[in-house]
Amino acid sequence: xxxxxxxxxxxxxxxxxxxxxxxxxxxxxxxxxxxxxxxxxxxxxxxxxxxxxxxxxxxxxxxxxxxxxxxxxxxxxxxxxxxxxxxxxxxxxxxxxxxxxxxxxxxxxxxxxxxxxxxxxxxxxxxxxxxxxxxxxxxxxxxxxxxxxxxxxxxxxxxxxxxxxxxxxxxxxxxxxxxxxxxxxxxxxxxxxxxxxxxxxxxxxxxxxxxxxxxxxxxxxxxxxxxxxxxxxxxxxxxxxxxxxxxxxxxxxxxxxxxxxxxxxxxxxxxxxxxxxxxxxxxxxxxxxxx
Amino acid sequence: xxxxxxxxxxxxxxxxxxxxxxxxxxxxxxxxxxxxxxxxxxxxxxxxxxxxxxxxxxxxxxxxxxxxxxxxxxxxxxxxxxxxxxxxxxxxxxxxxxxxxxxxxxxxxxxxxxxxxxxxxxxxxxxxxxxxxxxxxxxxxxxxxxxxxxxxxxxxxxxxxxxxxxxxxxxxxxxxxxxxxxxxxxxxxxxxxxxxxxxxxxxxxxxxxxxxxxxxxxxxxxxxxxxxxxxxxxxxxxxxxxxxxxxxxxxxxxxxxxxxxxxxxxxxxxxxxxxxxxxxxxxxxxxxxxxxxxxxxxxxxxxxxxxxxxxxxxxxxxxxxxxxxxxxxxxxxxxxxxxxxxxxxxxxxxxxxxxxxxxxxxxxxxxxxxxxxxxxxxxxxxxxxxxxxxxxxxxxxxxxxxxxxxxxxxxxxxxxxxxxxxxxxxxxxxxxxxxxxxxxxxxxxxxxxxxxxxxxxxxxxxxxxxxxxxxxxxxxxxxxxxxxxxxxxxxxxxxxxxxxxxxxxxxxxxxxxxxxxxxxxxxxxxxxxxxxxxxxxxxxxxxxxxxxxxxxxxxxxxxxxxxxxxxxxxxxxxxxxxxxxxxxxxxxx
Numbered sequence: 001x002x003x004x005x006x007x008x009x010x011x012x013x014x015x016x017x018x019x020x021x022x023x024x025x026x027x028x029x030x031x032x033x034x035x036x037x038x039x040x041x042x043x044x045x046x047x048x049x050x051x052x053x054x055x056x057x058x059x060x061x062x063x064x065x066x067x068x069x070x071x072x073x074x075x076x077x078x079x080x081x082x083x084x085x086x087x088x089x090x091x092x093x094x095x096x097x098x099x100x101x102x103x104x105x106x107x108x109x110x111x112x113x114x115x116x117x118x119x120x121x122x123x124x125x126x127x128x129x130x131x132x133x134x135x136x137x138x139x140x141x142x143x144x145x146x147x148x149x150x151x152x153x154x155x156x157x158x159x160x161x162x163x164x165x166x167x168x169x170x171x172x173x174x175x176x177x178x179x180x181x182x183x184x185x186x187x188x189x190x191x192x193x194x195x196x197x198x199x200x201x202x203x204x205x206x207x208x209x210x211x212x213x214x215x216x217x218x219x220x221x222x223x224x225x226x227x228x229x230x231x232x233x234x235x236x237x238x239x240x241x242x243x244x245x246x247x248x249x250x251x252x253x254x255x256x257x258x259x260x261x262x263x264x265x266x267x268x269x270x271x272x273x274x275x276x277x278x279x280x281x282x283x284x285x286x287x288x289x290x291x
Numbered sequence: 292x293x294x295x296x297x298x299x300x301x302x303x304x305x306x307x308x309x310x311x312x313x314x315x316x317x318x319x320x321x322x323x324x325x326x327x328x329x330x331x332x333x334x335x336x337x338x339x340x341x342x343x344x345x346x347x348x349x350x351x352x353x354x355x356x357x358x359x360x361x362x363x364x365x366x367x368x369x370x371x372x373x374x375x376x377x378x379x380x381x382x383x384x385x386x387x388x389x390x391x392x393x394x395x396x397x398x399x400x401x402x403x404x405x406x407x408x409x410x411x412x413x414x415x416x417x418x419x420x421x422x423x424x425x426x427x428x429x430x431x432x433x434x435x436x437x438x439x440x441x442x443x444x445x446x447x448x449x450x451x452x453x454x455x456x457x458x459x460x461x462x463x464x465x466x467x468x469x470x471x472x473x474x475x476x477x478x479x480x481x482x483x484x485x486x487x488x489x490x491x492x493x494x495x496x497x498x499x500x501x502x503x504x505x506x507x508x509x510x511x512x513x514x515x516x517x518x519x520x521x522x523x524x525x526x527x528x529x530x531x532x533x534x535x536x537x538x539x540x541x542x543x544x545x546x547x548x549x550x551x552x553x554x555x556x557x558x559x560x561x562x563x564x565x566x567x568x569x570x571x572x573x574x575x576x577x578x579x580x581x582x583x584x585x586x587x588x589x590x591x592x593x594x595x596x597x598x599x600x601x602x603x604x605x606x607x608x609x610x611x612x613x614x615x616x617x618x619x620x621x622x623x624x625x626x627x628x629x630x631x632x633x634x635x636x637x638x639x640x641x642x643x644x645x646x647x648x649x650x651x652x653x654x655x656x657x658x659x660x661x662x663x664x665x666x667x668x669x670x671x672x673x674x675x676x677x678x679x680x681x682x683x684x685x686x687x688x689x690x691x692x693x694x695x696x697x698x699x700x701x702x703x704x705x706x707x708x709x710x711x712x713x714x715x716x717x718x719x720x721x722x723x724x725x726x727x728x729x730x731x732x733x734x735x736x737x738x739x740x741x742x743x744x745x746x747x748x749x750x751x752x753x754x755x756x757x758x759x760x761x762x763x764x765x766x767x768x769x770x771x772x773x774x775x776x777x778x779x780x781x782x783x784x785x786x787x788x789x790x791x792x793x794x795x796x797x798x799x800x801x802x803x804x805x806x807x808x809x810x811x812x813x814x815x816x817x818x819x820x821x822x823x824x825x826x827x828x829x830x831x832x833x834x835x836x837x838x839x840x841x842x843x844x845x846x847x848x849x850x851x852x853x854x855x856x857x858x859x860x861x862x863x864x865x866x867x868x869x870x871x872x873x874x875x876x877x878x879x880x
Binding site for chain 2: 029035083098101102104107108109219223227230261262264268269271272276279281
């Protein structure tokens with residue numbers, strides 16, 4: 001039992017990161033039906049920036065965090081303007097290519113600026129594990145879980161309680177009609193893209209002390225987060241958190257009880273199966289196609 | 292068309308002659324890589340470009356081909372018989388292609404249920420699983436180290452080196468392009484392209500969309516697997532790194548860059564995206580930057596890919612030049628069937644959309660179904676046409692319980708519909724729309740062999756299609772993409788497409804919606820002609836003038852139940868009908 005709890009706890013911390021990134025996919029999908037296919041690279045950028053400011057420049061983490069988030073938000077605005085907007089009307093698939101292209105650019109840029117070798121980043125609150133009974137947890141993992149919960153709570157309140165949040169959901173339902181109702185859909189589209197980038201940056205800030213700072217750090221994270229967003233349903237932010245945490249725990253348990261090699265095989269097979277059985281996602285509401 | 296044929300021939304000739312002028316094996320090696328990637332890209336183009344099914348897992352399908360042939364040929368190579376005959380290579384290539392095709396079929400099953408980004412995710416996950424299995428199943432795949440010493444391609448005792456393999460792969464690439472062209476130009480190709488725009492409409496003309504989708508995945512995967520086998524025998528060494536997620540991205544980029552849904556797009560995309568990084572050897576550090584920047588710049592200036600710019604249309608209409616006249620379409624001979632509804636019910640959750648609906652549509656008559664908005668008219672059509680299953684009651688055709696299981700099943704039995712919200716096939720031409728409708732009865736086949744029969748069939752279909760297009764008065768627009776048609780003409784095109792299926796019962800769902808008076812008059816004329824030809828027509832309509840002037844009988848639906856049924860004049864005076872439309876006060880007055 002102790003072993004189980006121990007593994008599940010650290011798995012949940014990883015899952016919180018997945019959830020944070022995954023909800024970024026949902027943000028853009030809900031407003032524009034566009035997905036930033038390179039969101040993992042944005043996580044990497046957030047992580048590398050954190051490394052740069054924290055380790056190389058010795059800036060306090062509480063100052064680094066807003067810097068990273070602001071930087072990624074602004075970059076996200078720019079990326080949306082120049083690599084998504086021009087293609088929104090062009091054709092359905094083009095944005096897949098353009099967002100991926102931005103990701104490729106980022107990987108190479110990161111390699112040029114920071115080099116390829118992985119570098120450790122010291123956790124904010126040190127490396128001494130905290131004991132909850134017998135179960136130990138790293139302070140950074142606690143921070144991650146707390147931060148993810150706060151982020152999701154804020155997002156949920158935003159969607160349900162604020163006018164802008166309701167506008168987001170309206171645009172998700174029908175951009176055209178929302179426009180007629182006087183919602184500035186164009187601005188919402190840009191902001192949602194930038195917010196997704198900022199969230200990815202936040203995830204990068206949180207995760208980089210646990211991984212290592214390297215240009216490839218976000219690729220697999222982004223992919224798994226994508227899987228989670230899809231399993232949960234792209235239009236179900238709450239479900240995404242649940243699925244993220246669950247997937248993280250499941251992964252950790254598979255590695256713990258079987259072996260790490262089979263972890264992703266089982267995880268992704270489950271995902272395919274889940275989509276086959278419930279195509280709109282576990283928490284998504286199916287939109288019946290009309291004839 | 293002609294000019295492009297010459298250009299392709301010229302390009303092929305140049306590729307054949309090129310090695311004579313360039314020294315060293317390096318360029319031949321590059322050429323081989325381009326051709327192999329080109330073959331995989333052709334497969335992906337059929338799937339993503341023509342059928343509109345995005346895949347980011349093609350590298351894994353390629354890996355299936357490569358690993359299958361590698362394992363098989365390595366095992367067989369020591370046998371003296373194979374060493375002399377080289378047959379193990381052939382076996383390996385066939386087995387590899389088949390293995391990939393089998394996995395393609397497997398991949399198609401989730402694709403039957405999901406689309407768009409969801410499908411992209413399924414293919415990514417599939418690629419990931421295969422990649423991980425290759426890494427972890429060390430005893431068979433060699434794990435991260437991969438498989439080395441894979442035999443070279445061989446015919447008899449003759450072993451191909453890079454010098455000669457160049458020509459083999461070039462020829463195979465040319466064959467792949469040719470196969471693609473034949474597929475796209477065939478009846479099945481039409482259906483595949485139509486599926487990209489509306490799967491529902493494709494099934495409404497009697498085509499089994501599920502089977503079609505599995506077929507497309509299998510074909511596409513076979514190309515990828517075949518490319519993979521060539522790759523293995525060329526490289527003689529393969530490892531999981533060759534088939535990463537980024538390789539799948541590469542293939543999709545190649546297709547999009549070259550022009551998705553164009554015949555030569557994948558060739559151009561594979562060539563440019565393979566050669567460009569090679570030319571950038573000196574800029575090793577900036578490779579991805581130049582690559583990514585290049586993609587963005589291309590997207591800005593070539594939104595439909597290189598070929599999209601050069602080639603407006605993906606394929607010539609089947610048999611477009613061999614028009615023959617004097618072939619009569621069969622539609623005039625179609626005998627209309629009777630349609631009977633016996634206590635049909637349909638619920639959506641707690642909402643009872645249809646309550647014990649019963650009425651009979653006489654064969655060869657025009658029967659109108661009217662009722663206020665939300666009365667359940669379209670639901671009823673959906674039930675009759677097999678889009679919904681009934682929750683009770685039966686639909687009878689010619690007095691026999693139909694037990695229709697799906698929309699294509701209904702269409703094949705002669706129950707064909709149009710759609711209230713039109714479902715046309717985007718940029719496909721008017722002629723192509725009608726040809727797809729004809730596929731159902733002309734035995735749609737991917738006819739690579741038996742060309743003479745196929746040509747005759749194509750000519751018959753073409754004549755029949757023209758007849759139907761003339762009937763609805765769209766002859767002038769035969770080659771116009773449906774997306775460029777005026778609204779009223781689109782409605783007529785929907786009817787022409789449905790007629791091509793040779794319906795015994797035609798279900799028209801608000802065909803006059805949005806039409807102007809003159810257009811309604813010509814629509815009425817067309818429907819009368821259909822009745823004169825013996826067809827049974829069930830017409831949902833809000834234009835009461837039209838209903839009264841052409842229908843033999845009218846059924847009125849309100850809140851999912853039949854409230855009146857009879858000749859138009861009688862129904863018009865029915866108090867319950869007046870109440871349903873105008874409120875009870877008017878009924879009393």
